[in-house]
Amino acid sequence: MSQQVRGVVSLAKGAPVSVETIIVPDPGPGEAVVKIQACGVCHTDLHYREGGINDDFPFLLGHEAAGVVESVGEGVTDVTPGDFVILNWRAVCGSCRACLRGRPQYCFNTHNASQSMTLEDGTKLSPALGIGAFIEKTLVAAGQCTKVNPAVRPAVAGLLGCGVMAxxxxxxxxxxxxxxxxxxxxxxxxxxxxxxxxxxxxxxxxxxxxxxxxxxxxxxxxxxxxxxxxxxxxxxxxxxxxxxxxxxxxxxxxxxxxxxxxxxxxxxxxxxxxxxxxxxxxxxxxxxxxxxxxxxxxxxxxxxxYGDCLPGRDFPTMVDLHLQGRLPLEKFVSETIALDGVEEAFAKMKTGQVLRSVVVL
CATH class of the missing domain: 3.40.50.720 (NAD(P)-binding Rossmann-like Domain)
Known part of the structure:
Protein backbone atom coordinates (compact mmCIF):
# COMPACT_ATOMS: atom_id res chain seq x y z
CA MET A 1 0.00 0.00 0.00
CA SER A 2 1.07 3.60 -0.56
CA GLN A 3 2.18 5.61 2.46
CA GLN A 4 1.46 9.15 3.68
CA VAL A 5 4.54 11.00 4.90
CA ARG A 6 5.66 14.58 5.45
CA GLY A 7 7.91 16.33 2.95
CA VAL A 8 9.16 19.79 1.98
CA VAL A 9 7.58 21.12 -1.22
CA SER A 10 8.17 24.19 -3.37
CA LEU A 11 4.71 24.95 -4.76
CA ALA A 12 5.50 28.04 -6.85
CA LYS A 13 8.50 30.00 -8.10
CA GLY A 14 10.09 32.05 -5.34
CA ALA A 15 7.43 31.18 -2.77
CA PRO A 16 8.48 29.95 0.67
CA VAL A 17 8.61 26.18 0.93
CA SER A 18 6.06 24.31 2.99
CA VAL A 19 5.77 20.93 4.72
CA GLU A 20 3.06 18.92 2.99
CA THR A 21 1.57 15.44 3.19
CA ILE A 22 3.08 13.32 0.40
CA ILE A 23 1.80 10.05 -1.01
CA VAL A 24 4.64 7.57 -1.59
CA PRO A 25 3.68 4.49 -3.65
CA ASP A 26 5.02 1.01 -3.03
CA PRO A 27 8.19 0.39 -5.06
CA GLY A 28 7.65 -1.02 -8.52
CA PRO A 29 10.15 -2.99 -10.61
CA GLY A 30 13.66 -1.58 -10.19
CA GLU A 31 12.57 0.83 -7.42
CA ALA A 32 13.18 1.23 -3.69
CA VAL A 33 11.58 3.11 -0.82
CA VAL A 34 14.18 4.62 1.51
CA LYS A 35 13.54 5.89 5.03
CA ILE A 36 15.50 9.14 5.13
CA GLN A 37 17.64 9.78 8.19
CA ALA A 38 19.41 12.99 7.11
CA CYS A 39 19.51 15.33 4.12
CA GLY A 40 21.75 18.34 3.51
CA VAL A 41 20.38 21.69 2.30
CA CYS A 42 22.16 22.36 -1.01
CA HIS A 43 22.21 25.45 -3.25
CA THR A 44 20.63 23.32 -5.95
CA ASP A 45 17.48 23.02 -3.84
CA LEU A 46 17.32 26.80 -3.63
CA HIS A 47 17.81 27.01 -7.41
CA TYR A 48 14.80 24.71 -7.84
CA ARG A 49 12.69 26.88 -5.53
CA GLU A 50 13.64 30.02 -7.44
CA GLY A 51 12.91 28.49 -10.85
CA GLY A 52 16.57 28.37 -11.82
CA ILE A 53 16.50 24.72 -12.94
CA ASN A 54 13.15 24.43 -14.73
CA ASP A 55 9.49 25.28 -14.14
CA ASP A 56 8.16 21.78 -13.36
CA PHE A 57 6.53 22.89 -10.11
CA PRO A 58 5.66 21.65 -7.57
CA PHE A 59 9.05 20.31 -6.55
CA LEU A 60 9.80 17.86 -3.76
CA LEU A 61 13.11 19.29 -2.57
CA GLY A 62 16.20 17.65 -1.06
CA HIS A 63 18.79 15.31 -2.55
CA GLU A 64 21.92 15.10 -0.33
CA ALA A 65 20.59 12.20 1.69
CA ALA A 66 21.35 9.05 3.61
CA GLY A 67 18.95 6.52 5.03
CA VAL A 68 17.86 2.91 5.27
CA VAL A 69 16.20 0.90 2.51
CA GLU A 70 12.69 0.01 3.69
CA SER A 71 11.40 -1.99 0.72
CA VAL A 72 12.37 -2.87 -2.84
CA GLY A 73 10.46 -3.74 -5.98
CA GLU A 74 10.63 -6.65 -8.35
CA GLY A 75 14.03 -7.46 -9.83
CA VAL A 76 16.07 -5.46 -7.31
CA THR A 77 19.09 -7.42 -6.09
CA ASP A 78 21.83 -4.86 -5.39
CA VAL A 79 20.17 -3.54 -2.22
CA THR A 80 17.88 -5.17 0.32
CA PRO A 81 15.69 -3.85 3.16
CA GLY A 82 17.87 -2.75 6.06
CA ASP A 83 20.82 -1.58 3.95
CA PHE A 84 22.25 1.82 4.93
CA VAL A 85 22.65 3.87 1.75
CA ILE A 86 23.61 7.25 0.37
CA LEU A 87 21.30 8.41 -2.42
CA ASN A 88 22.86 9.47 -5.71
CA TRP A 89 21.59 11.16 -8.85
CA ARG A 90 23.82 9.20 -11.20
CA ALA A 91 22.25 5.76 -11.45
CA VAL A 92 24.22 4.66 -14.50
CA CYS A 93 22.45 2.71 -17.23
CA GLY A 94 25.32 0.43 -18.31
CA SER A 95 24.30 0.52 -21.96
CA CYS A 96 24.68 4.06 -23.34
CA ARG A 97 27.68 5.05 -25.47
CA ALA A 98 29.60 6.39 -22.45
CA CYS A 99 29.01 3.26 -20.37
CA LEU A 100 29.92 0.99 -23.26
CA ARG A 101 33.20 2.88 -23.70
CA GLY A 102 34.07 2.25 -20.06
CA ARG A 103 33.27 5.81 -18.98
CA PRO A 104 30.18 5.36 -16.81
CA GLN A 105 30.94 8.57 -14.93
CA TYR A 106 29.68 10.32 -18.06
CA CYS A 107 26.53 8.17 -18.41
CA PHE A 108 24.04 9.89 -20.72
CA ASN A 109 21.02 7.88 -19.60
CA THR A 110 20.91 7.91 -15.80
CA HIS A 111 17.56 6.77 -14.46
CA ASN A 112 15.10 7.61 -11.71
CA ALA A 113 11.97 6.00 -10.29
CA SER A 114 9.23 5.38 -12.87
CA GLN A 115 6.36 6.12 -10.51
CA SER A 116 5.56 9.56 -9.13
CA MET A 117 5.11 10.74 -5.57
CA THR A 118 2.11 13.07 -5.24
CA LEU A 119 0.34 15.55 -3.04
CA GLU A 120 -2.86 14.37 -1.36
CA ASP A 121 -4.95 15.70 -4.26
CA GLY A 122 -3.00 13.61 -6.76
CA THR A 123 -0.75 16.40 -8.07
CA LYS A 124 2.48 14.83 -9.27
CA LEU A 125 5.70 16.10 -7.69
CA SER A 126 9.01 16.70 -9.44
CA PRO A 127 11.72 15.33 -7.11
CA ALA A 128 14.89 17.41 -6.97
CA LEU A 129 17.59 15.68 -9.03
CA GLY A 130 15.29 12.67 -9.26
CA ILE A 131 15.52 12.09 -5.50
CA GLY A 132 13.32 14.39 -3.35
CA ALA A 133 14.71 13.71 0.12
CA PHE A 134 13.39 16.42 2.44
CA ILE A 135 10.86 13.77 3.35
CA GLU A 136 10.39 10.96 5.83
CA LYS A 137 10.46 8.31 3.09
CA THR A 138 11.20 8.67 -0.61
CA LEU A 139 10.85 6.57 -3.75
CA VAL A 140 13.91 6.23 -5.99
CA ALA A 141 15.38 3.92 -8.59
CA ALA A 142 17.26 1.18 -6.77
CA GLY A 143 20.40 2.18 -8.69
CA GLN A 144 20.29 5.50 -6.84
CA CYS A 145 21.02 3.69 -3.57
CA THR A 146 24.72 3.24 -2.77
CA LYS A 147 25.55 1.00 0.19
CA VAL A 148 28.20 2.33 2.59
CA ASN A 149 29.55 1.44 6.02
CA PRO A 150 26.67 2.02 8.50
CA ALA A 151 29.12 3.15 11.17
CA VAL A 152 29.13 6.65 9.63
CA ARG A 153 26.71 9.29 10.95
CA PRO A 154 23.83 9.85 8.50
CA ALA A 155 24.17 13.64 8.76
CA VAL A 156 27.75 13.32 7.52
CA ALA A 157 27.24 10.56 4.98
CA GLY A 158 24.41 12.26 3.10
CA LEU A 159 26.59 15.20 2.11
CA LEU A 160 28.52 12.92 -0.21
CA GLY A 161 25.34 12.66 -2.26
CA CYS A 162 26.00 15.98 -4.00
CA GLY A 163 28.02 19.04 -2.97
CA VAL A 164 30.86 17.50 -0.99
CA MET A 165 31.39 14.77 -3.60
CA ALA A 166 31.30 17.42 -6.33
CA TYR A 306 29.14 15.69 -9.96
CA GLY A 307 32.89 15.55 -9.47
CA ASP A 308 33.09 12.97 -12.30
CA CYS A 309 32.23 10.48 -9.59
CA LEU A 310 31.00 6.93 -9.72
CA PRO A 311 28.86 6.58 -6.59
CA GLY A 312 29.43 2.85 -6.23
CA ARG A 313 33.19 3.39 -6.34
CA ASP A 314 33.60 6.74 -4.60
CA PHE A 315 30.99 6.91 -1.82
CA PRO A 316 32.22 3.82 0.09
CA THR A 317 35.83 4.96 -0.28
CA MET A 318 35.14 8.46 1.04
CA VAL A 319 33.14 7.08 3.95
CA ASP A 320 36.00 4.73 4.85
CA LEU A 321 38.53 7.56 4.65
CA HIS A 322 36.31 9.59 6.97
CA LEU A 323 36.01 6.74 9.46
CA GLN A 324 39.82 6.43 9.39
CA GLY A 325 40.09 10.10 10.40
CA ARG A 326 41.60 11.17 7.07
CA LEU A 327 38.63 13.11 5.65
CA PRO A 328 36.91 15.53 8.07
CA LEU A 329 33.38 15.35 6.66
CA GLU A 330 31.92 16.34 10.03
CA LYS A 331 33.29 19.87 9.59
CA PHE A 332 30.83 20.51 6.78
CA VAL A 333 27.84 20.18 9.13
CA SER A 334 27.20 23.67 10.50
CA GLU A 335 23.84 22.83 12.09
CA THR A 336 21.14 20.18 12.19
CA ILE A 337 17.51 21.18 11.69
CA ALA A 338 14.00 19.74 11.39
CA LEU A 339 11.92 19.51 8.20
CA ASP A 340 10.24 22.83 8.97
CA GLY A 341 13.61 24.61 9.16
CA VAL A 342 14.49 24.43 5.44
CA GLU A 343 13.26 27.93 4.54
CA GLU A 344 15.35 29.47 7.34
CA ALA A 345 18.31 27.36 6.18
CA PHE A 346 17.96 28.88 2.69
CA ALA A 347 18.23 32.37 4.23
CA LYS A 348 21.39 31.39 6.13
CA MET A 349 22.84 29.90 2.97
CA LYS A 350 22.30 33.14 1.04
CA THR A 351 24.18 35.16 3.65
CA GLY A 352 27.04 32.66 3.95
CA GLN A 353 26.40 31.82 7.60
CA VAL A 354 26.66 28.06 7.12
CA LEU A 355 28.57 25.48 5.14
CA ARG A 356 25.69 23.01 5.38
CA SER A 357 22.46 22.89 7.30
CA VAL A 358 21.37 19.27 7.57
CA VAL A 359 17.80 18.08 8.05
CA VAL A 360 17.78 15.20 10.54
CA LEU A 361 14.70 12.99 10.80
Missing part, protein backbone atom coordinates in the same frame (compact mmCIF):
# COMPACT_ATOMS: atom_id res chain seq x y z
CA UNK A 167 34.16 19.28 -4.67
CA UNK A 168 36.19 16.22 -3.73
CA UNK A 169 35.77 14.84 -7.24
CA UNK A 170 36.66 18.13 -8.90
CA UNK A 171 40.08 17.88 -7.27
CA UNK A 172 40.63 14.11 -7.23
CA UNK A 173 38.81 12.85 -10.33
CA UNK A 174 38.62 15.76 -12.76
CA UNK A 175 41.69 17.70 -11.66
CA UNK A 176 43.71 14.56 -10.82
CA UNK A 177 45.67 16.34 -8.08
CA UNK A 178 48.95 14.60 -7.38
CA UNK A 179 51.48 14.66 -4.59
CA UNK A 180 53.50 17.89 -4.48
CA UNK A 181 51.10 19.75 -6.82
CA UNK A 182 50.08 23.35 -6.25
CA UNK A 183 46.35 24.02 -6.12
CA UNK A 184 44.16 27.11 -5.89
CA UNK A 185 40.44 26.99 -5.13
CA UNK A 186 38.21 29.99 -5.86
CA UNK A 187 35.10 30.07 -3.69
CA UNK A 188 35.19 28.48 -0.25
CA UNK A 189 31.65 27.34 0.39
CA UNK A 190 30.80 23.67 0.71
CA UNK A 191 31.99 22.64 -2.75
CA UNK A 192 35.16 24.70 -2.66
CA UNK A 193 36.17 23.49 0.79
CA UNK A 194 35.54 19.92 -0.33
CA UNK A 195 37.96 20.53 -3.21
CA UNK A 196 40.49 21.80 -0.67
CA UNK A 197 39.97 18.69 1.45
CA UNK A 198 40.45 16.54 -1.65
CA UNK A 199 43.67 18.33 -2.59
CA UNK A 200 45.01 17.82 0.90
CA UNK A 201 44.05 14.15 0.82
CA UNK A 202 45.97 13.75 -2.45
CA UNK A 203 49.13 15.29 -1.00
CA UNK A 204 49.17 18.71 -2.66
CA UNK A 205 52.10 20.81 -1.48
CA UNK A 206 50.47 24.23 -1.66
CA UNK A 207 46.70 24.82 -1.38
CA UNK A 208 45.53 28.40 -1.85
CA UNK A 209 41.99 29.36 -0.86
CA UNK A 210 40.43 32.42 -2.53
CA UNK A 211 37.24 34.13 -1.39
CA UNK A 212 35.85 37.56 -0.50
CA UNK A 213 34.67 36.42 2.93
CA UNK A 214 37.17 36.05 5.77
CA UNK A 215 34.91 33.60 7.60
CA UNK A 216 34.93 31.25 4.62
CA UNK A 217 38.70 31.62 4.36
CA UNK A 218 38.98 30.57 7.99
CA UNK A 219 36.88 27.51 7.18
CA UNK A 220 39.23 26.79 4.29
CA UNK A 221 42.26 26.61 6.61
CA UNK A 222 40.43 24.00 8.69
CA UNK A 223 40.03 21.84 5.58
CA UNK A 224 43.70 22.09 4.61
CA UNK A 225 44.40 25.39 2.86
CA UNK A 226 48.01 26.41 3.38
CA UNK A 227 47.39 30.02 2.26
CA UNK A 228 44.35 32.28 1.97
CA UNK A 229 43.65 35.23 -0.34
CA UNK A 230 40.83 37.71 0.15
CA UNK A 231 40.23 38.77 -3.44
CA UNK A 232 38.24 41.78 -2.32
CA UNK A 233 41.48 43.31 -1.03
CA UNK A 234 44.14 41.57 -3.15
CA UNK A 235 44.51 40.71 -6.84
CA UNK A 236 43.96 36.95 -6.79
CA UNK A 237 46.03 36.17 -9.89
CA UNK A 238 49.05 38.06 -8.59
CA UNK A 239 48.68 36.49 -5.14
CA UNK A 240 48.47 32.94 -6.50
CA UNK A 241 51.48 33.52 -8.75
CA UNK A 242 53.46 34.95 -5.84
CA UNK A 243 52.66 31.88 -3.72
CA UNK A 244 53.74 29.48 -6.48
CA UNK A 245 57.16 30.83 -7.35
CA UNK A 246 55.75 33.23 -9.93
CA UNK A 247 54.38 30.42 -12.09
CA UNK A 248 50.75 29.95 -11.13
CA UNK A 249 49.06 26.85 -9.74
CA UNK A 250 49.13 23.42 -11.34
CA UNK A 251 45.37 23.21 -10.79
CA UNK A 252 42.82 25.95 -10.23
CA UNK A 253 39.29 24.98 -9.25
CA UNK A 254 36.52 27.51 -9.89
CA UNK A 255 33.85 26.63 -7.34
CA UNK A 256 31.84 29.80 -8.01
CA UNK A 257 31.00 29.61 -11.71
CA UNK A 258 31.00 33.23 -12.82
CA UNK A 259 32.84 34.74 -15.82
CA UNK A 260 35.09 36.81 -13.57
CA UNK A 261 36.06 33.86 -11.37
CA UNK A 262 36.71 31.69 -14.42
CA UNK A 263 39.01 34.35 -15.92
CA UNK A 264 40.85 34.49 -12.60
CA UNK A 265 41.24 30.71 -12.65
CA UNK A 266 42.42 30.76 -16.27
CA UNK A 267 45.21 33.31 -15.66
CA UNK A 268 46.15 32.02 -12.20
CA UNK A 269 47.23 28.59 -13.50
CA UNK A 270 50.72 27.66 -14.56
CA UNK A 271 51.55 27.13 -18.23
CA UNK A 272 50.07 23.76 -19.20
CA UNK A 273 48.12 23.86 -15.93
CA UNK A 274 44.51 22.80 -15.48
CA UNK A 275 41.33 24.74 -14.78
CA UNK A 276 38.32 22.84 -13.42
CA UNK A 277 34.92 24.51 -13.41
CA UNK A 278 32.64 22.97 -10.78
CA UNK A 279 30.63 26.06 -9.78
CA UNK A 280 27.33 26.19 -11.67
CA UNK A 281 26.80 29.27 -13.90
CA UNK A 282 23.36 30.55 -14.78
CA UNK A 283 22.18 30.28 -18.40
CA UNK A 284 22.65 34.00 -19.12
CA UNK A 285 26.37 34.10 -18.34
CA UNK A 286 28.88 34.50 -21.18
CA UNK A 287 32.65 34.03 -21.16
CA UNK A 288 35.11 35.89 -23.35
CA UNK A 289 38.82 35.01 -23.51
CA UNK A 290 41.47 35.85 -26.11
CA UNK A 291 41.77 32.73 -28.23
CA UNK A 292 45.50 33.32 -28.53
CA UNK A 293 45.78 33.01 -24.73
CA UNK A 294 43.77 29.78 -24.75
CA UNK A 295 46.14 28.40 -27.38
CA UNK A 296 49.36 29.85 -26.00
CA UNK A 297 48.96 28.72 -22.40
CA UNK A 298 48.23 25.10 -23.24
CA UNK A 299 47.00 22.78 -20.54
CA UNK A 300 43.42 21.72 -19.90
CA UNK A 301 40.14 23.51 -19.37
CA UNK A 302 37.67 21.08 -17.83
CA UNK A 303 34.18 21.05 -16.39
CA UNK A 304 33.36 18.74 -13.50
CA UNK A 305 29.81 17.40 -13.31
Missing amino acids: GLGAALNTGTVGRDDTVAVIGCGGVGNAAIAGARLAGARTIIAVDVDDTKLQWATEFGATHTVNSKATDAVEAIQALTGGFGADLVVDAVGRPETYRTAFYARDLAGTVVLVGVPNPEMKLELPLADVFGRGGSLKSSW
